[in-house]
Amino acid sequence: MYHIPVLLSASVEGLNIRQDGTYVDVTLGGGGHSRCILQGLGPEGRLFSFDQDADAIARCASLRDELGKGEQWTLIRSNFRYLKNWMRYYGIDGIDGVMADLGVSSHHFDDGSRGFSFRSDAPLDMRMNQKGGDTAATVLKNYSSEQLTNVFRLYGELKQARRLADLIVNTRQLHPISTTGQLAELFRPILGREHEKKDLARAFQALRIEVNHEMDALRDMLQAATELLRPGGRLVVISYHSLEDRIVKNVMKAGSIDGTAKTDAVYGRALSPFRAISKAITPTAEELEANPRSRSAKLRIAERTDI
Numbered sequence: 001m002y003h004i005p006v007l008l009s010a011s012v013e014g015l016n017i018r019q020d021g022t023y024v025d026v027t028l029g030g031g032g033h034s035r036c037i038l039q040g041l042g043p044e045g046r047l048f049s050f051d052q053d054a055d056a057i058a059r060c061a062s063l064r065d066e067l068g069k070g071e072q073w074t075l076i077r078s079n080f081r082y083l084k085n086w087m088r089y090y091g092i093d094g095i096d097g098v099m100a101d102l103g104v105s106s107h108h109f110d111d112g113s114r115g116f117s118f119r120s121d122a123p124l125d126m127r128m129n130q131k132g133g134d135t136a137a138t139v140l141k142n143y144s145s146e147q148l149t150n151v152f153r154l155y156g157e158l159k160q161a162r163r164l165a166d167l168i169v170n171t172r173q174l175h176p177i178s179t180t181g182q183l184a185e186l187f188r189p190i191l192g193r194e195h196e197k198k199d200l201a202r203a204f205q206a207l208r209i210e211v212n213h214e215m216d217a218l219r220d221m222l223q224a225a226t227e228l229l230r231p232g233g234r235l236v237v238i239s240y241h242s243l244e245d246r247i248v249k250n251v252m253k254a255g256s257i258d259g260t261a262k263t264d265a266v267y268g269r270a271l272s273p274f275r276a277i278s279k280a281i282t283p284t285a286e287e288l289e290a291n292p293r294s295r296s297a298k299l300r301i302a303e304r305t306d307i
Ligand SMILES: C[S@@+](CC[C@H](N)C(=O)[O-])C[C@H]1O[C@@H](n2cnc3c(N)ncnc32)[C@H](O)[C@@H]1O
Pocket: 003, 004, 005, 006, 026, 027, 028, 029, 030, 031, 032, 033, 034, 050, 051, 052, 053, 056, 078, 079, 080, 081, 101, 102, 103, 104, 105, 128, 217, 218
């Protein structure tokens, strides 16, 4: 199984699909959400699906051929931060819905060779797009102690962030830290027995977020989605980290990353490009049992206003 889709029906229902609409799934993965969106489209509808990972695109290209949806379903191997450029390239000036299921897929953890998981020993890569950018090993080699502390504190929410960063800086003077196994062994004594697995997962998550510049990409994509969505169009986002969720919530509430809304000059009323459709939705007990990886998922849905 490449990836079990999370909050599938709630998120696709949230898109409120029009049969002849134009939709973008910015996080294709195993194609779970894209496939469900396609089922809601009529012959006039179109779907564009992004993934920066070649494995996801290759897998879904076969799925698209099997389904005979070549005309209707366009796959784009790119970072979703370039959403606007790609829509311009395809001559699309307005869209009816954007689906984003952030982060990595199960495939990234299950394929031990990609370096995302401490369950297998492999080179510390962690890039979703293997064609460019720094690997996790390069980040560990080049970042200052302050930069590393920020990564572990902000993206891993680890109270031992400073100690982990100092340990990396001291160790790399003796030898390079180049495998997942080495990093896990290095961190274990600092993390303490009680929450060792959870904290190790957080440390790895923090590095992954940094390696893939996930927060910057999210900001750019949300800005592009705000500009491209037609009034009545839906923005549907599943996030897995409190920082991601805060950004999504702010954009859906106020139309800006920091949550400050523009106000109208006459009455001083807040002007937001979005109207929230529901409060944050989390997986049901059954979903959690069937798919424990969904435990930190939070779904938010908003509708584009005409502002
Ligand atoms: C959680 S998975 C999506 C799973 C998908 N919804 C499904 O049901 O199969 C996230 C996917 O988005 C991709 N991804 C994450 N950030 C991206 C970005 N900035 N640009 C393009 N793809 C990205 C990852 O490579 C991964 O395949």
